[in-house]
Amino acid sequence: MELKEVVKEKYGQAALRVHAGGSSCCGAAGAMEGCDPITSNLYDAGQTGVLPEEAVLASLGCGNPTALAELKAGETVLDLGSGGGIDVLLSARRVGPTGKAYGLDMTDEMLALARANQHKAGAENVEFLKGEIEHIPLPDNSVDVVISNCVINLSGDKDRVLREALRVLRPGGRFAVSDVVTRGDVPAEVRQNMLLWVGCVAGALQEEDYRDKLAKAGFAGIEIEPTRVYSIEDARTFLSGQGIDVDAMAPAVEGKFMSAFIRATKPAGCCA
Ligand SMILES: C[S@@+](CC[C@H](N)C(=O)[O-])C[C@H]1O[C@@H](n2cnc3c(N)ncnc32)[C@H](O)[C@@H]1O
Helix, strand or coil: CCHHHHHHHHHHHHHHHHHCCCCCCCHHHHCCCCCCCCCCCCCCHHHHCCCCHHHHHCCCCCCCHHHHCCCCCCCEEEEECCCCCHHHHHHHHHHCCCCEEEEEECCHHHHHHHHHHHHHHCCCCEEEEECECCECCCCCCCEEEEEEECCHHHCCCHHHHHHHHHHHEEEEEEEEEEEEEECCCCCHHHHHHHHHHHCCCCCCEEHHHHHHHHHHHCCEEEEEEEEEECCHHHHHHHHHHCCCCHHHHHHHCCCCEEEEEEEEECCCCCCC
16 A cells, blocks of 8 residues: 555544544554553643643644744644644644644544544634645745644655745744654664554654755754654563564664654745
8 A cells, every 4th residue: 555545544543533532542552551652741731721632632743843833923834744633723822813723634534533623622713724745735935834743754755745844934934843753873674663663654764864855955944852762661562562572672772763853944035
């Protein structure tokens, strides 16, 4: 099956589980107690307390971009891969009634969940769009801030996603994204096993590659700041269940898999 179809199916199932009153955790995480060290405890009570419970339950991110992004009243925010809508609803509160928060997702079940959550939250400055992050259905220079939470790592064409993010941002606009990245050389087999643990389907970039791709797309002021570094112990239960010799693999893992906050800006005057 094409990568995109696999991703759609996994996240469609995750959305339906939330709809049925269950947890959104999928893949490896779903097999474990609670969510896991990646998705759990990302938002504080002040943030979750103002949202519909289903929006919080549907959270499948690996960071909290709205806590780290600077968002001002009146701004337009776009969330790439908005899932159940948690970051869109939080952004909408931050930009206020004169601003707007768009969520973009390709999975119908996630869009249905997000729109139901919008309705429950009574958020009027929110719009969920159906589409792919590789082909953003918004005009050039129309957004102040692009956020995203653990989605760009899922794309098979990250260069195109970053070019699209740059295109829709206004000159001076900000890219403020949480994502999984790897650091340094990791043997291919270890990488594959760890990334299976990390998400439903994951294809994280090395931090240097992320930086290079952002620069190649035209971004400036690029910063990558680790927010959670995963240890082999975090993944032990899952990896053991796959029949992997976890202790042998440990030295190749420590300090190399992390969630990070990635920021960059579209240069003023960009682009012809
Ligand atoms: C890991 S979940 C994250 C959801 C949300 N950002 C959050 O923090 O809860 C990934 C979401 O991105 C969507 N997605 C993945 N790849 C996509 C693509 N290429 N275009 C649009 N949406 C995509 C999936 O449908 C899913 O809702």
